[in-house]
Amino acid sequence: MPARIDLPPSTRTVDFISDLHLCPELPRTLALLRHYLERTSADAVFILGDLFEAWVGDDAATLPFEADCVSLLAAAARQRPVYVMRGNRDFLLGPAFFQATGAIDLPDPVALHAPGLSAQPVLLSHGDALCLSDTAYQQFRAQVRQPAWQQAFLAKPLDERQAIGAQMRAASREHQRQQADTPHGQASAPVTYADADPALAQQWLAESDAQVLIHGHTHRPQTEHHASGWTRHVLCDWEVDHHQPPRAEVLRWSDRGFQRLDPAAA
Numbered sequence: 731m732p733a734r735i736d737l738p739p740s741t742r743t744v745d746f747i748s749d750l751h752l753c754p755e756l757p758r759t760l761a762l763l764r765h766y767l768e769r770t771s772a773d774a775v776f777i778l779g780d781l782f783e784a785w786v787g788d789d790a791a792t793l794p795f796e797a798d799c800v801s802l803l804a805a806a807a808r809q810r811p812v813y814v815m816r817g818n819r820d821f822l823l824g825p826a827f828f829q830a831t832g833a834i835d836l837p838d839p840v841a842l843h844a845p846g847l848s849a850q851p852v853l854l855s856h857g858d859a860l861c862l863s864d865t866a867y868q869q870f871r872a873q874v875r876q877p878a879w880q881q882a883f884l885a886k887p888l889d890e891r892q893a894i895g896a897q898m899r900a901a902s903r904e905h906q907r908q909q910a911d912t913p914h915g916q917a918s919a920p921v922t923y924a925d926a927d928p929a930l931a932q933q934w935l936a937e938s939d940a941q942v943l944i945h946g947h948t949h950r951p952q953t954e955h956h957a958s959g960w961t962r963h964v965l966c967d968w969e970v971d972h973h974q975p976p977r978a979e980v981l982r983w984s985d986r987g988f989q990r991l992d993p994a995a996a
Contacts, residue, residue: 731937731938732837732839732840732841732853732934732937732938733837733839733840733841734840734841734843734851734938735813735836735840735841735842735843736843736845737773737774737842737843737844737845737846738846739845739846740773740846741773741774741844741846741847742773742846742847742984742985743771743772743773743774743982743983743984744772744773744774744775744776744842744844744847744982744983744984745770745772745774745775745776745980745981745982745983745996746776746778746854746944746963746965746980746981746982746983747766747775747776747777747778747965747968747979747980747981747993748777748778748779748780748781748815748817748856748945748946748947748965748967749779749780749817749946749947749949749965749966749967749968750763750777750780750781750782750967750968751780751782751783751819751967751968751969752781752782752783752799753782753783753784753795754795755971756783756969756970756971756972757971758970758971759968759969759970759971759978760798760799760802762968762970762978762993762994763802763968763993764802765993765994766980766993766994766996767802767803767805767806767809767812768805768806769996770810770980770996771996772810772982772996773810773811774810774811774812774813775806775810775811775812775813776813776815776836776842776854777812777813777814777815777833778815778817778836778854778855778856778857778944778945778946778965779815779816779817779818779819779820779838779856779857779858779946779947780817780818780819780820780856780946780947780967781799781814781817781820782796782799782819782820782823783819783899784819784820784895784896784898784899785819785820785821785822785823785827786822786883786888786891786892786894786895787822787824787883787884787888787891788822788823788824788825788826788827788830789826789888790888790892791826791827791830792888800827800830800831803831803832803833804830804831804832807831807832807833808832811834812831812832812833812834813833813834813836814828814831814833814834814835814836815836815837815838815840815854815855815856816838816856817856817858817946817947818856818858818867818871818947821874821875822880822883822884823835836854838854838855838856838859839853839854839855839859839934839938840853840854840855841853841854841938841939841940842854844983847983847984847985850939850940850941850942851938851939851940852940852942852943852944852983853934853935853938853940853942853943853944854944854945855934855943855944855945856945856946856947857926857945857946857947857948857964858871858923858947859871860926860927860930860931860934860945861923861924861925861926861927861947861948862924862927862930863924863925863927864923864924867923867924923947923948923949924948925948925950926945926948926962928956931943931960931962932956932958932960935960940960941959941960941961942960942961942962942963942988943960943961943962943963944962944963944965944981945962945963945964945965946964946965946967948964949966949967950964951964951965951966951967951979951990952964953988963981963988965979965981966978966979966990968993978992978993979991979992979993980992980993980996982996
């Protein structure tokens, strides 16, 4: 049974974002996030995983870029509740991160109850656990989510963990390049990942008594209505530094339903 989060009945506007992959190489993406968080009219903001390109332990917050991100989130969390879910890139976000930012640690998956917007909950996930066809990743995920593996990794010096993280990102980028199916001479296509398994998604929805699923991870932004009656909203990844056209989107839930908005105007 998925965990449960309850919002106050007064909540009227909820924003969902994911897959920002923040890192020093994406300064414009960070600037857009700053602009959005400082100006959004949302009553609550949910970040559904991969806020960071890599998070090698909470002591990374001593580094200049990560410290700036922590300060930004702390300022945002003083204005409205900010919920952060771990993704496949930042699964090592720990208690010190949440204490420093004031963000709320969000389980995966979780049933979000917002009685001011709907009588039924909405199911939230990063989405990577749903991608069963990516068997190599599922084996990796099972390994790195084990407490013993995490304890051993976090016991290494910070600079060594940074080097390991850089190697893992380089290997991931190579894998992404192999996945991309872009004809020579055309603009690069957005990287995509294995898609969510419909049967498992429907099982999770049934267990949470929900008919709406919101997730990220796959980099395939879409709204999909299934014949069995449930709806899936896949969040857009953010990349406004190098990708053409720039990619960034907020999914807003309000009394008007679900809308996809430009973060600069949300």
